[in-house]
Amino acid sequence: MGFDIDRYTATSVSVNWADLDLESFRRHPLPADSLRTLRYMADVEYHTVCYTRDLLTTPSHREADVSAFMTMWNREEFWHGEALAAVLALHDVTVDYDVLKANRLKLGWKDKLDPMKQSVLGGLVGTDFVAVHMSWGAANEWSAITAYNRMAELEQNPVLAELLRRIAKQEARHVAFYTSQARERLAASTKAQKITRFALSHFWAPVGSSIMSRDDVTHVMGHLMSGPDGRRAARKVDDSISSMPGLGGLTIVQDALDGLGIPA
Amino acid sequence: MDPAFDVREFAQTARGSLREDVDLASFAEHPLPSTMRRLLAILAALEGGTMAQLRDVLVTATHKDARITAFLVSWAYERFWIADVLSALAGAGGESPIAVPLTERRRAAGPVRRSLAGFLEGESVIGVHMLDGAIDDRMLTAAYDRMGARTDRRELVDALSLIVTMKQRHTAFFSEEAERRLRTDARARRLARRELLARNWPLGIERLDDVDRAAFDGLLRSGGGATEEVVRFVCGLGIIDADDDVALRRRLERAARNGER
Numbered sequence: 204m205g206f207d208i209d210r211y212t213a214t215s216v217s218v219n220w221a222d223l224d225l226e227s228f229r230r231h232p233l234p235a236d237s238l239r240t241l242r243y244m245a246d247v248e249y250h251t252v253c254y255t256r257d258l259l260t261t262p263s264h265r266e267a268d269v270s271a272f273m274t275m276w277n278r279e280e281f282w283h284g285e286a287l288a289a290v291l292a293l294h295d296v297t298v299d300y301d302v303l304k305a306n307r308l309k310l311g312w313k314d315k316l317d318p319m320k321q322s323v324l325g326g327l328v329g330t331d332f333v334a335v336h337m338s339w340g341a342a343n344e345w346s347a348i349t350a351y352n353r354m355a356e357l358e359q360n361p362v363l364a365e366l367l368r369r370i371a372k373q374e375a376r377h378v379a380f381y382t383s384q385a386r387e388r389l390a391a392s393t394k395a396q397k398i399t400r401f402a403l404s405h406f407w408a409p410v411g412s413s414i415m416s417r418d419d420v421t422h423v424m425g426h427l428m429s430g431p432d433g434r435r436a437a438r439k440v441d442d443s444i445s446s447m448p449g450l451g452g453l454t455i456v457q458d459a460l461d462g463l464g465i466p467a
Numbered sequence: 468m469d470p471a472f473d474v475r476e477f478a479q480t481a482r483g484s485l486r487e488d489v490d491l492a493s494f495a496e497h498p499l500p501s502t503m504r505r506l507l508a509i510l511a512a513l514e515g516g517t518m519a520q521l522r523d524v525l526v527t528a529t530h531k532d533a534r535i536t537a538f539l540v541s542w543a544y545e546r547f548w549i550a551d552v553l554s555a556l557a558g559a560g561g562e563s564p565i566a567v568p569l570t571e572r573r574r575a576a577g578p579v580r581r582s583l584a585g586f587l588e589g590e591s592v593i594g595v596h597m598l599d600g601a602i603d604d605r606m607l608t609a610a611y612d613r614m615g616a617r618t619d620r621r622e623l624v625d626a627l628s629l630i631v632t633m634k635q636r637h638t639a640f641f642s643e644e645a646e647r648r649l650r651t652d653a654r655a656r657r658l659a660r661r662e663l664l665a666r667n668w669p670l671g672i673e674r675l676d677d678v679d680r681a682a683f684d685g686l687l688r689s690g691g692g693a694t695e696e697v698v699r700f701v702c703g704l705g706i707i708d709a710d711d712d713v714a715l716r717r718r719l720e721r722a723a724r725n726g727e728r
Contacts, residue, residue: 260522300474304531
């Protein structure tokens with residue numbers, strides 16, 4: 204069954220944490236490793252609006268469903284950033300607009316070139332290019348859910364676990380949208396399958412790789428995805444991605460972990 | 468000077484669906500005249516074109532400013548629901564829903580040209596985008612005011628007044644940012660002047676067909692047009708001289724009729 208966009212928009216809310224005892228972090232602070240990972244997650248969530256830019260340069264935004272989804276998705280992800288920033292603030296880690304702006308300014312030329320690259324590619328490939336974005340989005344959202352679930356498992360902090368569960372629940376709806384879009388577009392076009400398979404296998408990297416330092420990416424992947432449990436979680440994401448039409452056998456998450464030298 | 472608009476508070480209090488706040492049942496029972504419904508559908512199309520506007524803004528340096536993107540995320544959300552309730556009002560009680568398509572005319576400034584221009588314009592372009600938003604809001608708010616003056620249906624006046632109240636916060640943000648940035652940046656003022664004399668407002672008007680553009684223009688003119696309000700605002704920014712003033716007036720009065728670029 205397709206994704207019900209009206210239901211999604213009508214029930215889209217900002218993630219709530221007012222009822223959670225965040226002050227408990229003052230008494231039971233999270234370790235430095237976890238704070239570094241949370242900081243990474245917050246930056247990535249806040250950066251969603253910039254990813255949106257890439258989607259908007261393709262023909263996809265002209266479709267009402269995609270446009271409606273992006274509006275809600277953007278806002279939900281912004282609030283995930285705010286929620287994680289609230290946890291970080293209790294550990295005296297500040298993530299405010301000035302800090303985010305400074306990070307975005309550091310991205311330099313590559314960031315400026317991205318929209319042009321996306322737009323030119325979109326123009327050359329045509330509507331099949333939208334399948335790449337949708338499949339990419341699905342891979343990223345599956346990865347995000349996995350990362351939040353792994354963080355909750357590893358940290359064993361009930362307040363953090365509940366907040367991450369709420370965030371992951373919203374991410375699951377994003378997965379549903381992206382997969383329904385991706386499946387439909389991939390199933391309809393062999394060309395879309397080939398382009399998507401090529402793009403994912405050659406260019407996909409863990410969420411945040413384009414905006415964070417390699418050190419940060421390696422830290423987060425090592426923290427959340429190393430060892431047998433981490434590898435099992437990565438395999439699960441790969442299985443989901445490779446279940447989509449034409450993407451069978453892809454192991455992009457495990458390949459990325461190998462590339463970063465994350466022990467299995 | 469630090470900005471006064473509280474983006475965080477705006478984000479926290481952004482309004483979602485307005486369908487519960489508007490008496491849609493009364494419109495289903497006693498439909499509005501078809502001309503009024505058409506105007507509502509036109510306004511829904513203009514308010515619903517947010518993603519195209521967002522794209523034009525995000526491909527430039529404006530996307531670097533996290534305070535502005537935080538605002539835009541909630542602004543797009545509120546605009547989505549404004550467009551939604553306008554569509555619901557336009558469709559209520561009609562035999563078939565009225566949808567106004569925005570045509571995909573070849574854009575003079577697509578994302579590639581916009582982002583290339585963004586290279587050269589740097590942060591100065593942010594002031595121009597804020598000015599665009601401030602003028603767009605004023606034009607649309609004028610349209611809601613004129614519409615409210617044209618009807619004696621209390622429920623419609625209430626619905627339009629709710630929309631205008633929401634838009635006041637958008638206008639406040641865009642205006643404050645435009646004033647702040649243009650005052651201190653000569654390059655932004657030069658870019659803004661160029662934009663003023665080349666752009667159409669409300670944004671997206673050129674994507675309506677001739678009949679709908681004429682209908683929208685007629686609505687604005689029914690109360691004297693939005694030109695004076697916009698010119699007064701722009702003059703306060705100190706970016707145009709007397710000759711520009713005349714050209715801008717012509718532009719604003721002509722744009723809605725011809726959809727010129």
